[in-house]
Amino acid sequence: MVHSQAAENPSAQPFPTARPAGCPFDPPAPFARARAECPITPLRYPDGHIGQLVTGLETARSVLADTRFSSLPAGKRSPVKVPGSELSTDALPAGMFVNMDPPEHTRYRRLLSKHFTIRRVRELRPRIQELTDRLLDEMASASGPVDLVQAFAKPLPTLVTSELLGLPEADRAEFGRHVDVLFSLSTTGEEMQQSMAILGGMLHALIAAARKDAGPDILGRLTVETDLTDEELLGITIVLLIAGLETTTNMLALGTYALLRHSEQLAALRADWSLMDDAVEELLRYLSVVQIGPIRVAAEDFEFEGRSIRAGQVVTVSLPAANRDPLGFEDPDTFDIRRGPSRHMAFGNGPHQCMGHHLARLELAIGYESLLRRFPRLELAVPPQEIGTREMMVTYGVLELPVRW
Amino acid sequence: MTRIEIEMDLCCGAGACVLAAPAVFDQNDDDGTVILLDATPPADQREAAQEAAARCPTSAIRVV
Numbered sequence: 001m002v003h004s005q006a007a008e009n010p011s012a013q014p015f016p017t018a019r020p021a022g023c024p025f026d027p028p029a030p031f032a033r034a035r036a037e038c039p040i041t042p043l044r045y046p047d048g049h050i051g052q053l054v055t056g057l058e059t060a061r062s063v064l065a066d067t068r069f070s071s072l073p074a075g076k077r078s079p080v081k082v083p084g085s086e087l088s089t090d091a092l093p094a095g096m097f098v099n100m101d102p103p104e105h106t107r108y109r110r111l112l113s114k115h116f117t118i119r120r121v122r123e124l125r126p127r128i129q130e131l132t133d134r135l136l137d138e139m140a141s142a143s144g145p146v147d148l149v150q151a152f153a154k155p156l157p158t159l160v161t162s163e164l165l166g167l168p169e170a171d172r173a174e175f176g177r178h179v180d181v182l183f184s185l186s187t188t189g190e191e192m193q194q195s196m197a198i199l200g201g202m203l204h205a206l207i208a209a210a211r212k213d214a215g216p217d218i219l220g221r222l223t224v225e226t227d228l229t230d231e232e233l234l235g236i237t238i239v240l241l242i243a244g245l246e247t248t249t250n251m252l253a254l255g256t257y258a259l260l261r262h263s264e265q266l267a268a269l270r271a272d273w274s275l276m277d278d279a280v281e282e283l284l285r286y287l288s289v290v291q292i293g294p295i296r297v298a299a300e301d302f303e304f305e306g307r308s309i310r311a312g313q314v315v316t317v318s319l320p321a322a323n324r325d326p327l328g329f330e331d332p333d334t335f336d337i338r339r340g341p342s343r344h345m346a347f348g349n350g351p352h353q354c355m356g357h358h359l360a361r362l363e364l365a366i367g368y369e370s371l372l373r374r375f376p377r378l379e380l381a382v383p384p385q386e387i388g389t390r391e392m393m394v395t396y397g398v399l400e401l402p403v404r405w
Numbered sequence: 406m407t408r409i410e411i412e413m414d415l416c417c418g419a420g421a422c423v424l425a426a427p428a429v430f431d432q433n434d435d436d437g438t439v440i441l442l443d444a445t446p447p448a449d450q451r452e453a454a455q456e457a458a459a460r461c462p463t464s465a466i467r468v469v
Contacts, residue, residue: 064462065462065463065464103414106414106417109417109418110418110436110437110438111436113417113418113436113437113438114418114433114434114435114436114437116418116420116437117418117420117432117433117434117437118420118423118424118432119432119434120434343459343460348462349462350417350462350463351415351417351462351463353417353419353462353463355417355418355419357419358420
């Protein structure tokens with residue numbers, strides 16, 4: 001079956017991950033070639049399955065808004081082998097709504113959305129500013145260069161998320177260590193399962209504590225206001241962690257790197273902080289850190305944009321490619337914080353569009369501005385060619401970002 | 406005249422419409438879903454409402 005599929009599609013290419021030499025912010029070059037041919041093209045998966053790759057902006061939007069492209073885990077596969085992608089999804093807890101379709105998905109989404117509305121997120125601003133300033137105080141007390149990833153980009157979203165979930169301060173260090181394991185490049189399947197088990201235990205304890213004495217945090221509210229089971233709360237918490245931590249961390253660090261490498265843009269921002277929100281939007285578009293997926297599986301046979309889609313076919317959307325589509329953006333490969341409003345899809349589209357997008361935008365705006373204001377002479381502490389990137393991970397970014405000021 | 410229609414079953418509570426057209430849309434504090442403040446907004450709100458419709462991730466908003 002695998003062979004006949006491949007024979008039918010000799011043109012199907014594997015999913016590219018290598019970034020162009022010397023251009024760490026640009027998507028792998030084969031995406032632009034595929035997009036120039038067609039916004040949706042055959043894609044070869046590591047096990048020989050032939051599915052589709054979506055690189056065009058409007059097609060990506062359509063695929064993610066069309067629930068015939070299902071989010072259910074059955075038959076889903078990653079276009080590249082990344083840490084953890086070989087783990088079975090059979091044992092996933094209930095409540096992992098990222099793996100659901102409407103209307104089941106809608107139920108969870110509505111229970112959670114109230115905690116991520118614009119109004120709710122705006123109320124968090126002073127607290128996020130306080131956590132940010134505290135981290136920057138610590139960073140400023142160091143004399144030599146520091147790794148911005150460890151000193152700032154990782155702890156900020158971890159602190160914000162810990163508070164949202166009501167994780168006691170005493171548990172945050174251990175919690176952070178195991179989350180690190182999940183997102184590390186060098187993690188083996190065994191280590192990942194071990195850390196998942198420990199995190200599962202910690203989260204179960206957290207849920208039990210919330211049931212006894214519900215605080216004002218999200219978990220506390222969910223135990224009081226909904227009839228979600230412990231198992232569902234566990235799944236929801238895991239989704240919030242996966243969605244909220246790695247993405248924001250990598251946007252903070254890679255975004256700072258991009259600003260430091262585009263000195264004219266950085267100078268413009270420093271001269272006029274009212275450009276900050278536009279700069280965040282442009283960084284989201286230009287960097288599109290979610291580099292593998294979203295992934296969907298066709299639930300039926302159907303015609304889509306002139307192409308026959310067969311039930312079971314796996315479709316991978318490339319957000320970095322979509323966000324560089326010349327049909328959607330003028331000079332798409334130019335980083336320009338004065339670009340103005342753009343309908344980028346860094347947060348995806350459709351019912352699964354990132355629920356935390358208001359929160360992410362706020363963390364990024366506060367994070368970049370506070371960092372740059374605190375350190376007016378912030379610069380790289382190593383030559384750019386020494387800065388390694390995360391090519392074989394779901395979320396792109398820098399491994400380390402040594403800076404001085 | 407501008408008239409706005411919403412398909413509530415599709416709304417996923419993203420709040421993109423509120424950012425695009427705050428005079429026309431609000432977000433329900435209980436579940437994040439859209440609240441239509443003005444189903445027949447004045448002409449000067451039409452463009453913002455169209456932008457909101459275009460930004461809605463589930464195409465739940467129609468401007469007619």
